[in-house]
Amino acid sequence: MCLLDLLTGIGDTLWEYGTLLTLLFVMVCTISALRTWKKEQLRKEWNAAGKDVVVLHTFGRGYTCPHMSPFGLKLETYLRMAGYKIQIDDQNPKSSKGKSPWITLNGVDMTDSQLIIDHLSANNKSFSSHLSDKEKAIANAFQIMVDEHLYWGLVRYRYLTDPHVRVLQLTSIFPKWIKYMLSVMKHKIRKALHVQGIGRHSDAEVLEIMRKDLESISIYLGEKPFIMGDEPCEVDCAIFGQLGQLLWNAPDSPYYTMVTEDFPNLQQYCLRMKEKFWPDWEEVLDKPPK
Template sequence: MSLFGFLTAIGDTLWEYGTLLTVLFVVACAISAYRSWKKEQLRNEWNAAGKDVVVLHTLGRGYTCPHISPFGLKLETYLRMAGYKIQIDEKAPMSSKGKTPWITLNGVDMTDSQLIIEHLSANNKNFSSHLSDKERAIANAFQVMVDEHLYWGLVRYRYLTDPHIRAMELTSVYPSWIKYMFPLMRHMLRKALHAQGLGRHSDAEVMGIMRKDIESISTYLGEKPFLMGDEPCEVDCAIFGELGHLLWNAPDSPYFTMVTEEFPNLQQYCLRMKDKFWPDWEEILDKPLSKEPH
């Protein structure tokens, strides 16, 4: 090949690569522009909800529980307790921090269920103001226990211990393609549980740890209507969020048996919270086309 031919071939190759890169750049810009437009449309939709209306961004309703996330159940229970008007949004369930649920209120985004509750309690209704310092400390300890400990035990059961993820299939809707993502999801959750600590123990050891948590709640609740006394407060939202999922979203699990048979006062507690704040519970559940799992 002559020098001219060699240089011509290189030039043609560079031109082809340049054309390809240009096409890829244009496509990337188009995707970015579409995402920006879509985000702006959603923002306009959320802002149109009205003053003091909470737009609750969540994963959606389930077949047996209004939220397929314990933290969604926790947060909406508080919003109902506080008397907020609520607009559910399932189009953008994940916040900028990668957490769900989150809210938009009067154009301001807030994330993390506990931080949201604390912020709204400080600026609207505080249902724990009547508690003594000692009682508030106890309530805080129970909230941390269920959100940071009991929750991970539930996660382990639903996505790792349960080999066919039957609880998820029986209680919530999800796209059929999600099944192909389960191996990756399980790998990520296994790593997260190992880092958290519960992933380092056997199923029997984890069950014993979970039983202690559940028994502690049952013992402290006793015969009281709500955890801290005659009236519900913020901590009840966290307790209900987790126990509600053990009761309604963990069929056939040993934890369902604990709540319904070993510590029946917890089942009655959940039913009281449901009756008090969720009179429309059955109406808003997602209705499966079939009772059979996917």
């Protein structure tokens, strides 16, 4: 092969690589531009919802409960309690922090269900203002217990302890291929539970931990209509968000039995919350495939 042929071959190769790189560059720029355009269109859509209308970004509805996430149920219940008009967006469930749910209100994004409730309560109407400082401390303790403790027991049962992972059958929000990724998903959840701490215990120990949490709520609730008295307040949204998952999204679980049989006042409490703030419960549920 002469030098000219060699140089020609190298030139052709470089031309091909250059063309390929150019095409890849154009594709990346196009995809980036499309994503930016889509975000701008979504922002326009959210801003067009209207003044003081809350765009609630969350996962899609379930078959037995409007939210598969306890925090979604918690936040929407609060928004209903506070009288906000709500527009559901189930196409963008995760915020910039990677958390769900989140909201857009008058062009402003807010994340974390409790931070959102705290902000709206401080700037709109507080349902806990009538409580004494001692009662507010008790309410705060219950909110933390259910959101930061009881919740992890639910996660463990839902994805690790339940051999059938029936939560996947209660909604269409999970892609069909998720069952093939269960081992990867379970590994990540098991790691998160280990870091949190509850994953280091046996099933029997976790069961007892959950029982004590539920018993504490049941004892304090007693025969009161709501956790702090005759009228519901913000903490009821958190408690209902978690208990609602055990009552409607954990079929045949020991926790369902606890709520319905061991501590029946918790079931009646959930039904009161549902009746008061979710008169359209059945209407908003997703319909399971036939």
